[in-house]
Amino acid sequence: MAAWIAIGVVLLVVGGIGGAISAANQWAAREVLDPASAGPQGMRALAEILRSHGVEVEVTRSRADALAALDGAPATLVLPDAPALSDDAVSQLAAAAKDVVLIEPRSRTLDLLLPGSVASGYAGRDAVAPACELAEADRAGAVAPGALYTPGSGTTACYPVDDGFGLLVHDDDGRRTAAVDGGVLFTNERLAEDGNAALAANLMGRHPLVVWYVPNAADSDLTDTDPSLGELTPPWVSPAIVLLLVAGVAAGIWRGRRFGPLVAERLPVTVRASETTEGRARLYARVRDPLHAADRLRIGALRRLSELLGLGPQTDAGEVADAAAGRTGWDRTAVRGILLDDIPRSDADLVALSTRLRDLEEAVHAAVRPERSTP
Template sequence: MTATLPPSPATTREATGTTDAAPPRRRAVTAWVAIALGLLVIGGIGGAVSAANQWAQRGALDPDSTGPAGARALAEVLRDHGVEVEVARDRAAASAALGRGPATLVLPDAPALSDDAVAALADAASDVVLIEPRARTLDLLLPGASPAGVAADDAVPPDCDVADADRAGAIAPGGLYEPGDATGCYPAGEGFGLLVADTPGGRVAAVDARALFTNDVLAENGNAALAANLMGRHPLVVWYVPSVGDTDLADSDPSLGELTPPWVSPVIVLLLVTGVAAGVWRGRRFGPLVAERLPVTVRASETTEGRARLYARARDPLHAADRLRIGTLRRLAALLGLGGNAAAPDIADAAAGRAGLDRRLVRGILIDDIPRTDADLVALSARLTDLEAAVHAAVRPEGSPR
């Protein structure tokens, strides 16, 4: 009667082609996939938060921005007073909004617009409030006016005949301006914090809105009242937000391509193609490093002694002695279990203590004695050899296990 033995686990794995390494491999792959998905999710959340934050802050003095430098709070104050605030992010939209009826144009600095474009926007509005007055805009819309520095942080009274400023009360004006033909309010230093000039169709005012009308300072002093009084004189406020793309300036400077001859670009392309072809043709691929067995292995002691012989031939016994001593010190340090950075006096003391020799004698052999002649050098070499043999015998006596 024969008994049939069940197949062993190893035989079963060989027959089915499975191994013990399969489950761990699957777990490792699953872990890496989970890590990659986690990083993608975290990156997506971070990108969304960053984009939302940038959208909320926008630029300085933007009426849609809720950041500290934005002007969303002022826009809401005007709307609460029944004034419609329309944000125009291009010159065409601003012109269209101003054409609907009496309106106040809130105009920041617009370096991308020409003088004619700025003047056309101002002419289409009933009132103009310059919230970032620069020298060009001041000279264009308030002839004779110019920047005059920055005021201190102290609040000053209006001290002028402008009713809107009198109702608002004291403010800390920030930027100061020379009035020219305009009326100046809030005197400080050598200028005024507010300029107002009447025009045939309305009024032009200039004020440093970065110091007065942004979200973080609007509630201070009479800032909010002054902003509402200057901008709320008409039922519509058109707040122009300039951008670099919204420009009417023509770039008259020639480009690099226009300045170079027409044959330069083809020659550059040809040189690049030639360089790539030469690299493919003459290039060499560096493979892995290959260990090469040297035909002869030279012991460090033999190298040291050979160098010492060269110094001896050169009639320089001191350098030859130094080379011999350095070799002996290295071997003694290794023999005594000292570190590679051990000082020569420490090695000499350890060797003397181990071999039971006088410390001054050992220091003289290893450090202090100065050979003057070749005979002294030979004698020193012999003493070094004897010292090393004595220490070796003390550390590893014959018959002791290696």
Template sequence: MTALDTRTAPPQRRRRITGWVVIAAVLVAVGIAGSALAGIGQWAEREALDPESAGPTGARALAEVLRDHGVEVVVARDRTSAEAALARGPAVLTMADAPYLSDEALTARADAATDVVLIDPRSRTLRLLLPGATTHGVGPGAAVPPACELAEAERAGSLSPGAIYAPGPLATSCYPTGGGYGLLVQEDDGRRVAAVDGRALFTNEHLAAEGNAALAVNLLGRHATLVWYLPDIGDSDITDADSSLGELTPPWVSPVIVVLLVAGIAAGIWRGRRFGPLVAERMPVTVRAAETTEGRARLYAHARDALHAADQLRIGALARLSRMLGLGPSASAQEIADAAAARAARDRGAVRRILIDELPRTDADLVALGEDLRALEQSVHAAVRPERNTR
């Protein structure tokens, strides 16, 4: 369709085209928003203790400090890169928790390194690499001295540990607080394994506090090469994991779900579209006003409700008098009665009695009131239009 055809298309067709364009734009916006949110979540997960991240929970500042001290920092994001870097010579291997690796794979990576620094260890990692050590909660947050004979800790001085650990029988324990220790170090035949909470000490937002930077350089800079291993799910060698929902369901389930979603969206668009402006429907029966009035009168008569009938007579008389006297729709009954009395030169109290005050009790009283109302209207009409009454 050309631009000219679109401009000259009927209004209904233009509305239909505009509706589809809006739906497509909304779907594209939702897709973009979902992709952005997914990317934000992945980046936030990757940022923690990442040596290439400049965010608050990253560790880029520590990596740059180590490079300034002559340490080669190798960032290994897969198992092959880590093995190649560790095979070149003496090196320190540092890594956070590695839930994607099996016990055998985790131990093999650690055995290939000269030193190992665990900067976010969990119970399994401590059990494998620091026998007898366990997690012990979180420290109270106050700065404490090393209180141990480890040279690296003594040079660093006091700091505020985050997570604390219970040591094994062969570990050197530093920074006692809260019933545990903020640093565990165990040496065996010249090979050292250390455990410390890097999230509370070595991230960009905490590195400059107290002795955090000094302790990080002392632990991670013991050799000329530091291999910073960041394993992900692609390095996983675990084959006995629980099956996912997609693996447990038949192959045809996923396509059927997609088809049902598409059908639901199409049905919503089909049933939700506008069918044009509303059309007034003609009533099947038309009742004349006179018949309605007569019907109400019979009901009042049958119920012997003289007072209600009198109210209806007065409402009609007041409306007609207001129009004859040129009063507005907001005029009150008292104002209409006073104006009618003045115009017809009648007693004001008598007119108010007819239009407002008198309460008929019987049918005879109601008939008399009707006659009084008619006479009052005739006298006002004669006073307002005297020329018509003389002809």
């Protein structure tokens, strides 16, 4: 009874530890790029900097709240990647804002809001100068940009590294859309490096209100977009499968055969060992293969000699021959000839080899167990 109680306690402890780890992982995932999080991957420090400069920061966690907050004075929309939203929903959010700052731009968002722009790799940890005619970047100075992008037509690009750029800004009739890797530049643990804080404040603080949208799966406007197997395959596949099934059934009916009655058989059949040995001997004699027969005789002799000499089953045949020669005092070359080297060419040679193998085994037996040897 005590053992079952101990097992139950152990299971409860392990389950509690697993639940705590799972909850911690989920909490860590919620902290990433969250303006209310003070963790390393959160962005609370940036939100407080904006508030200290007189910019109102309103955090919204649903698309409806974000649209309501943007309906009024000119505002900047801070938009992370929102995979739960459709293209129309993302475009609707961006159209309601005066400025849009993409802090985690993916290929889809870039294509929607910065036409022609694409992701193009990742920069190293070295800071680079803006090298562009954008006042916000010039005032911020050098940063280590993280993700790189290739600009589309009419887009200003800053912080060049190789063939990519760390910041894209597109102005369209007074509306501005910027794309930057906020996960590298604007998180709590990296905000104080280089000109990161200045760049963030310059991009997001152009208007008195910042609407920070934090996406979540429950806010999705996507319908069931998982295609069925029939939708993924060409139209002719389903009829072809049906036709193949019908053809298989027809072939089974055409070529199928009924089994006859079961045949009674007495099992098992016992065969004496002497009959098996004689049968193999006749086969070896019929095919005139004395070498193969000699190999079978030698394999049996080597196994028995290895047991007599106390050697392991994996011992090499040459080592068995040397041990047998040393134990009996026979010539080492002669023993190796009996067990390995001599090749019988005829039945007479095979009989002679068999006799020498028997003599060698008897000599080893007499040397190892003299009290049990027979004359």
